[in-house]
Amino acid sequence: MNKLTLTAPAKLNLFLHINGRRSDGYHELETLFTLLDFGDELSFELTTEQEITLCGDTANIPTEDNLIYRAAKLLTPHKKSAHGVIIHIKKNLPMGGGVGGGSSDAATTLLALNKLWQCNLTIQELATLGLSLGADVPVFIEGKTALAQGVGEHLTPIEIAQKWYLVVAPNVHVSTAAIFTHPDLPRDTAKLESGWQLKNTRNDCQTLVKKLYPEVENTLSWLLKYAPSKMTGTGACCFAEFENREAALRVLEKLPSSWQGFVARNTSVSVCHQQLNTWQM
Structure with missing residues (x-):
């Protein structure tokens, strides 16, 4: 088969602690990533040409700046195949919402083309490549719920209960760079000790x-009427946890028209990895 379609899953930060700022400007942090069974859809089709062609919902981002294209270019020195590729993206996740859309798309591209181009790189080698594209990329390549430390590259898989989440994207774009460089951002949360509990954590950016x-703030307050609410990453997306899909959908139906939202559940193994495991070349 010369074609592969994968879901690039959303992620939630169930908490985000900032432990300090390093001399290189990056932040030491601790966060718990969980991946959802909902995301962007990426299709990859091999061609007889050498070019990498990107089409679909690209939001008019210049091709050379798009993380999907950059991920594909990163893999080209490792190709064992003479084929080029056409990559089509269908965006289902809000851009700049803190649910990892761009990072997930990049990771999914690395995973897909590693197969299609017969690069035969290990997951760890792909994660190392992906880190150069963004701190969140490795967790999508690993494809498991994980505690992330350092700048986000040190991952420890963790088992957590499966829940349903209502994720809401208010009509606002939050700049991650602006938040992490802001002088009022807390940067002194103590590192986790053994036996930590999720109920004792928070999002230091919130x-x-x-x-x-x-x-x-309006989104968090609205969600709080139905369930405890949190912000993921640096926002703008916020989420609430529910025991079942029906309860989450009932709240989604009441969502103000100026916001977007979706309901999804977390998975122990990402849907992208599940799809790859059943695909045959």
């Missing part, structure tokens, strides 16, 4: 983002 972006 108070600052609520202050700078009132629409995020």
Whole structure:
């Protein structure tokens, strides 16, 4: 088969602690990533040409700047195949929402082309390549719920209960760079000790983002009427946890028209990896 279609899953940060700032400007952090069974859809079709062609919902981002294209270019020195590829993307995740859309797309591209181009790189080798594209890329390549430390590259797989989540994207774009460089961002949360519990964690970015972006605070307050609410990453997406799909869908039906939302559940192994495991070349 010369064609492969994969889901690039969304992620949630169930908490995000910032432990300090390094001399290189990056932050030491601890966060719990979980992957959802909903995401962008990427299709890869081999061609007899050498070119990498990207089409679909590209949001008019210049091709050379698109993380999908950059991921494909990263793999070209490792190709064992003479084929080029046409990559089509269908965007289902909000851009700049903190659910990992761009990073997930990049990771999915690396995983797909590693198969199609017969690169035969290990997951760890792909994760190392992916880190150069973004701190969140390795967790999507690993494809498991994980505690991330360092700048996000040190991953420890963790088993957590499966839940249903309502994820809401308010009509606002939050700049990750602006949040991480803001002088009011807390940077002194103590590192986790053994025996830590999720109920004792928080998102260190949330108070600052609520202050700078009132629409995020409005979203969190609206969700709080139905279930405890949190912000993922640096926002703008917020989420609430439910025991079943029906309860989450009932709240989604009440969502203000100016916001977008979706319901999904977390998975122990990402849907992208599940699809790859059943695909045959």
